[in-house]
Amino acid sequence: MNLRSLVLIATGTMAALCFSACTTLPKASAGNGPLILISIDGFRWDYLQKYDVPTLRQLAAAGTHTRRLIPSFPSRTFPNHYTLVTGLRPEHHGIVNNYFHDPALKADFAKSNNETYWWSGGEPVWITAEKQGVRSACYFWPGSEVELQGRHPSFSKPYDKKLRPAQRVDGLLEWLALPEAERPHLFVLYFDTVDVASHTYGPESPETAAAVHEVDSALARLLDGLVKLGRRDTTNLVVVSDHGMSETSPDRVVFFDDLMDMSLVTVEANGPHGGVRPKPGVDTAALVASIRAKAPPQVHVYLREEVPEQLHYRASNRIPPIVFVPDDHWCIEQKTGWPLLQARFDRGNHGWDPATPNMGALFIASGPAFRRGVKLPDVDNIHVYNLVCSVLGLTPAPNDGDNRLARAALAR
Numbered sequence: 001m002n003l004r005s006l007v008l009i010a011t012g013t014m015a016a017l018c019f020s021a022c023t024t025l026p027k028a029s030a031g032n033g034p035l036i037l038i039s040i041d042g043f044r045w046d047y048l049q050k051y052d053v054p055t056l057r058q059l060a061a062a063g064t065h066t067r068r069l070i071p072s073f074p075s076r077t078f079p080n081h082y083t084l085v086t087g088l089r090p091e092h093h094g095i096v097n098n099y100f101h102d103p104a105l106k107a108d109f110a111k112s113n114n115e116t117y118w119w120s121g122g123e124p125v126w127i128t129a130e131k132q133g134v135r136s137a138c139y140f141w142p143g144s145e146v147e148l149q150g151r152h153p154s155f156s157k158p159y160d161k162k163l164r165p166a167q168r169v170d171g172l173l174e175w176l177a178l179p180e181a182e183r184p185h186l187f188v189l190y191f192d193t194v195d196v197a198s199h200t201y202g203p204e205s206p207e208t209a210a211a212v213h214e215v216d217s218a219l220a221r222l223l224d225g226l227v228k229l230g231r232r233d234t235t236n237l238v239v240v241s242d243h244g245m246s247e248t249s250p251d252r253v254v255f256f257d258d259l260m261d262m263s264l265v266t267v268e269a270n271g272p273h274g275g276v277r278p279k280p281g282v283d284t285a286a287l288v289a290s291i292r293a294k295a296p297p298q299v300h301v302y303l304r305e306e307v308p309e310q311l312h313y314r315a316s317n318r319i320p321p322i323v324f325v326p327d328d329h330w331c332i333e334q335k336t337g338w339p340l341l342q343a344r345f346d347r348g349n350h351g352w353d354p355a356t357p358n359m360g361a362l363f364i365a366s367g368p369a370f371r372r373g374v375k376l377p378d379v380d381n382i383h384v385y386n387l388v389c390s391v392l393g394l395t396p397a398p399n400d401g402d403n404r405l406a407r408a409a410l411a412r
């Protein structure tokens with residue numbers, strides 16, 4: 001660790017204040033190598049210390065990392081992956097959950113829905129790149145199979161959850177080895193095994209430790225591949241996750257049914273955060289008041305318009321009119337179908353308030369564009385898009401982030 005990083009750790013708050021005072025987006029100065037944006041779904045921020053991840057630790061030591069990357073609400077996969085690549089809060093890009101209802105279209109969104117309509121509230125960085133003449137390649141990422149503004153990445157793959165991390169890396173390396181005229185400059189890569197293991201077995205399980213190690217080994221394979229292509233020193237890597245993970249149990253569940261007459265509402269979100277839409281003719285404000293009177297202290301209930309400002313979760317009619325925010329580890333569910341759900345209840349989950357420490361995610365940036373040996377304080381994930389645009393010399397689309405991460409992380 002060098003002197004500069006020690007100073008940054010010691011003066012974290014001061015540094016954060018200084019970043020937000022600066023407004024212009026800096027451009028990376030070191031070379032014009034490619035950038036690979038990698039997501040390890042569900043990699044909680046403290047797995048970097050807790051588990052056997054020599055490659056990630058080496059990248060962090062050689063680059064810039066934050067204590068936590070703070071997700072956007074709800075801390076679920078689809079909203080946050082789209083925030084990472086657009087810089088927009090879910091209330092603005094419109095992917096407000098993994099599953100949601102759109103009252104304008106009178107239709108429901110589900111994870112594998114790749115129709116333009118659902119995603120057109122945001123401009124992902126691969127579209128920004130293609131519009132500005134920079135070729136892109138996506139090895140899985142929510143939204144990467146969608147045509148937007150008449151464009152799509154130069155290369156992409158239909159999502160296939162069966163492919164192991166090493167196979168995904170080998171596929172990415174094939175794109176990296178293309179002749180220069182065809183070769184993309186922006187790559188994105190997505191791993192889901194850590195998320196899957198920690199849902200099933202919990203964040204502190206040997207299975208999660210093994211999944212984390214498998215992804216770390218896949219990253220080592222990627223670095224080896226870059227060395228063989230002679231591109232290791234010129235390639236920039238940004239490794240992130242979408243959210244953290246907390247233990248859950250069927251013993252820490254609150255039921256919608258105990259708080260309201262279920263015939264008055266449609267349930268649109270359940271689990272670590274909840275949402276209901278009152279049926280036509282129901283007095284929503286009166287319903288919220290009666291739900292609040294019955295709710296236990298670990299479940300916070302809001303009218304959409306009154307969701308706490310720091311959650312940034314009001315400005316879309318895709319957000320249910322009544323929002324439930326349980327405390328860490330608590331879930332809200334329906335009694336209908338409960339015996340089945342109880343029998344296969346996840347040992348780990350995510351979706352809570354992003355300020356919950358366990359929801360903290362990962363951010364590491366390593367390569368010639370980035371400062372070396374720097375640890376920064378927590379940063380919101382809306383700032384990653386501007387950072388990636390800076391490194392690639394792209395003009396970002398309007399978004400909710402600013403230049404603080406780019407100013408703090410880029411080598412001058």
Ligand code: AMP
Pocket residue numbers: 041076077078098111112140141142143159161192195196
């Ligand atoms: P969740 O943990 O429910 O927030 O969602 C994570 C899961 O979403 C992953 O484990 C995958 O099964 C699924 N998933 C991730 N990316 C995609 C994608 N591009 N298309 C469809 N499903 C995906």
Ligand code: ZN
Pocket residue numbers: 041042076077078195242243
């Ligand atoms: Zn996720």
Ligand code: ZN
Pocket residue numbers: 042077195196199350
């Ligand atoms: Zn998950």
